Amino acid sequence: MSEEIERKFLLNELPADIATWPQPAAILQGYLQKDQHKDLRIRKKGNKYTLTAKHGTGLVREENEQEIDKTLFDILWPFTAEARIEKLRYTRVIDEGEMVIDKYLGDLSGLLLMEVEFNDEQLARTYSPPLNFAKEVTDDPRYRNAALAAHGTPAI
């Protein structure tokens, strides 16, 4: 089990230097369950399959992840039909921790979200993002992936 300390920002555009970042990973994910307080997700990233339980909302969330095999993923996938997401994930290490930009595809095409995962809570509180962004959405439940998968892109 691990705790995530992260802030989330809605971007207007990809960073100008995105071509110099490492190649993005194609992610396919679906939700087996989701409500206001917890969600249960499966994900395919390259040839790696994971199941992740998240509890809590906002800045600090508890996360419990385990790798699963393709057979189990294939059994579970039909149960995610109502809530799926496809995206390209750009990832870069920064001084404060890790910067992740998700470029959504499919129904959510056009949506760009940046998450910064911090090494500690103090860094999270004082951080100011270098990029041009529309607004911070850390505490906006409409921008949780489970909500995006179910309800689509929020009106700003």
Added chain:
Amino acid sequence: MSEEIERKFLLNELPADIATWPQPAAILQGYLQKDQHKDLRIRKKGNKYTLTAKHGTGLVREENEQEIDKTLFDILWPFTAEARIEKLRYTRVIDEGEMVIDKYLGDLSGLLLMEVEFNDEQLARTYSPPLNFAKEVTDDPRYRNAALAAHGTPAI
């Protein structure tokens, strides 16, 4: 993937010779998802943990089962809070296939269901149960475990 051919009966009482059957197994199970057409279940039976997807209703159902480890079971269990079942399962081999009697515990205490799993569909159609039973409930969706877990014992 396998296909189950089974019929289900509501019993008034345990068979008189139940003491001569093999020892029953304690089963704890919970549903991650359930609707009219499919359900996704996890189960602990002794020290064995399984995840099972079922599609379809009635006499012939498609079933997809995989063993999982305790770690994954423990991650999934909190997501079954709304739909859990505890029961003792008596199992005996018979000429036509296998006879299973579930004695429900907890909220469903008092409920006794017998399932007969048949080696082929012809046997299933001609079978007549030797026991005193209240009624056949093969096609009654209220007696599916997922429904029992959510709504409790049906009124006859």
